[in-house]
Amino acid sequence: MLDIRGLAASIADKPILNGIDLVVPDGEVHAVMGPNGAGKSTLGYVLSGREDYLVTAGTATFGGADLLAMEPEQRAAAGVFLAFQAPVELPGVNNANFLRTALNAIRRAHGEPELDAVQFLKLARAESKRLSMPEDMLKRNVNVGFSGGEKKRNEVLQMAILRPKLAILDETDSGLDIDALKIVADGVNALRGPAFSALVITHHQRLLDYLVPNRVHVLLNGRIVRSGGPDLARDLEKSGYAELIAEAA
Amino acid sequence: MNTGAEGFLERYEGLAGRLPGDSAMRAAAADAFRLAGLPGGTQKRRIEAWKYTSLRPVAEAVFRRDSYPRHEAETILAGLSLLDSPRAVFVDGVFRADVSGGLAGGFARFADQPDFGTLSWPDREPMVALNTMLAADGAAFHVHAGHDGGVVQLVSIMAGESDAHPRHSVRLDAGASLTLVEISAGQGAYLLNTVAELHLAPGARLTHIRLQDEAATAFHVSTTYADIGAGAIYDSFTLTLGGRLSRTEVHAHLTGAGATAHLNAAQLLGGSQHADFTSVVGHTAPGCSSRQTVKTVLAGRSRGVFQGKIAVARDAQKTDGYQMNQALLLSPDAEIDSKPELEIFADDVKCSHGATVGALDAEQLFYLRSRGIPDAEARAILVRAFLAEALDAVANETIRGRLETAVAHWWMRQAA
Known part of the structure; x- marks a missing residue:
């Protein structure tokens, strides 16, 4: 599904990623952990096409296609979804209209018929109910006046409606209480299957209790320094990153 | 010296005595216009109120009254998707009963109106002087006390290379209400120079919507004077989309205690369009409030102007004035000039204004x-x-x- 080789990227001439090798096969959930400043969020942004990051070396293919050559909207149409760490507020943009526009843009790109307002609302209401979201969140402006937890749930709602092949969750667990955390994990687990993969960026092992990964990778100074099974996350929770940082130094 | 005024003055002299209404008022306006010329028509005479907008291109244009290539007014009208409400349609500035409809007893043509010119200032505003001098037709709406006039459309179609100076008036008696939707469109390189005088008696409510969707080659100048009585509400919104060069100027005078004015606007500009929204809110009575949000979107090499003055007289205590002006620049070559102005002589008032300019x-x-x-x-x-x-x-x-x-x-x- 996702195949990253030697990926290096910088922002404003400052190197952040320094040669990432990472393969996420079809149907697998991989966790990326690491201390602040390791480059975790940058990895998510580079894969989803944010323009202020410059890729300086390496490749990233998605289902065999060159991901880095695509515009952000083409990546979304191909099935990449980034759940933002800090979801952006869009004053004056209605949440339901935003979601329908996005879904229909992706359906158009696939040559599928667009959903009308009635069909869409039925789908959106069912999904928001499943995520225990108040229905009025669809009527409000995108993320405006949402609490931290509501913003994160709104990201998961978008994911549930857009049905990506690869979800990149950038610290979607941060700032969530345990109930919200379970809802988010359930939302991702509901999509799990042979045609869905996820890259879960997190600081904490807690989310991984509910969203059990196939593999865990540790990112440090823009490189993956260790990979392992779900146990690696639990070990890190006990030992912290200090040992790895010392090793890398 | 050529000030751009000559052609208009010649026409006025040719028409002398044949125009309706008070000929002394027209003569005085002609004198004022002769003195001032078109704003920006010459380099020598600069008018502060026209600092950011020059009508030099109007001075250089030639408007013909007789045989010019005409577009089909009916075709332009059909393309407007008008509301399903009564309409007064003016083509090249002249009322056309055949394409108007649904107008009730409150509608008349301007020549019959005794209060023509009582609110306007031709001596201070050159374009108002030009209008006063040449105005030959216009709409007058009158809604009697306590009545609701509903929604009425006032449509201007310009169908050729001519100029027109319509003169409109609205009179709402005590407690009366009206929604006036003014739509202007056309084809060709024409000048539409409208003046409207709005009289709101105590407790009246006028909702005034303007859609300026003129031809890309057109000049559009619109000046509105509103006298807003005690407890009356003037709620206006202007959407500016068209025209090569346009100016919408509003003078709202809150003359009765507790009166309200909303002067909202949006301007969407592209290419080399120039659009100016200028407003003066005069708080002369106590306890009045004014609200204004003006937003401008600028693409291409367009230029937008916002001038907003709030003047609070000594007796206008407890005034509540708010003004916000925001511009969105979609191109590095676009430009906005914003000039907010507060002039406050009372000591117990709440007035604020803000301006922002940014990109997406x-x-x-x-x-x-x-x-x-x-x-x-x-x-x-x-x-x-x-x-x-x-x-x-x-x-x-x-x-x-x-x-x-x-x-x-x-x-x-x-x-x-």
Whole structure:
């Protein structure tokens, strides 16, 4: 599904990623952990096409296609979804209209018929109910006046409606209480299957209790320094990153 | 010296005595116009109120009254998707009963109106002087005390290379209400120079919506004077989309205690368009409030102007004045000039104003695109969101829908 080789990227001439090798096969959930400043969020942004990051070396293919050559909207149409760490507020943009526009843009790109307002609302209401979201969140402006937890749930709602092949969750667990955390994990687990993969960026092992990964990778100074099974996350929770940082130094 | 005034003055002299109404008033206006010329018509005479907008291109244009290539007014009218409400239609500045309809007893043509010119200042405003000198037709709406005049459309179609100077008036008696939707459109390189005088008696309510969708080659100048009595509400919204060079000027005078004025506007400009929204809110009575949100979107090499003055007289205590002006620059070559002005002589007032200028937010744009929305569509969504706050001020959903459609068409023209 996702195949990253030697990926290096910088922002404003400052190197952040320094040669990432990472393969996420079809149907697998991989966790990326690491201390602040390791480059975790940058990895998510580079894969989803944010323009202020410059890729300086390496490749990233998605289902065999060159991901880095695509515009952000083409990546979304191909099935990449980034759940933002800090979801952006869009004053004056209605949440339901935003979601329908996005879904229909992706359906158009696939040559599928667009959903009308009635069909869409039925789908959106069912999904928001499943995520225990108040229905009025669809009527409000995108993320405006949402609490931290509501913003994160709104990201998961978008994911549930857009049905990506690869979800990149950038610290979607941060700032969530345990109930919200379970809802988010359930939302991702509901999509799990042979045609869905996820890259879960997190600081904490807690989310991984509910969203059990196939593999865990540790990112440090823009490189993956260790990979392992779900146990690696639990070990890190006990030992912290200090040992790895010392090793890398 | 050529000030651009000569052609108009010659016409006035040719018409002497044949124009309706008070000939002394017209002669005085002609003197004022002769003295001032067109704003910006010469380098020598500078007028502070016209600092950012020059009518030099109007001075250089030739307007013909007789045989010129005419466009079909009916075709232009059919393309306007008017509301299903009464309409007064003026073609080249002249009332056309055959394409108007549904007008009740409160409608008349301006020549019959005794209060023509009682609110306007031809001695201070050259374009008002020009209008006063040449005005030959116009609409007069009168709603009697306590009545609701409903929704009425006032449509201007310019169908050739001519100039027109319509003179409109609205008189709402105590407690009367009216929604006036003014739409102007056309084809060709013409000048429309409108003056409207609005009289709101105590407790009256006038909702005044303007859709300026003139031809891309047209000149449009519109000056409105509103006298707002005690407890009356003047709620106005102007959407400027068309014209090569346009100016919308509003003088709202809150003359009775507790009166309210809303002077909201949105301007969408592209190419080399120039549009100016100038307003003066005069708080002369106590306890009045004024609200103003003006938003301008500028693409291409367009230029926008906002001048907003709030003047609070000594006796206008407990005044509540608010003004916000925001511009969204979609191109590095576009320019906005913003001049807010507060002049306060009372000591117990609440007045605030703000102005912002910015480009589209890169993070918002990326967020939309990361959800699969193509770049052009994402930009359109953000521009509409920027305008939403201004358009939301239009409470009538049918009218707001009509304005939103006009905005969507503007956006399609820009994208094409």
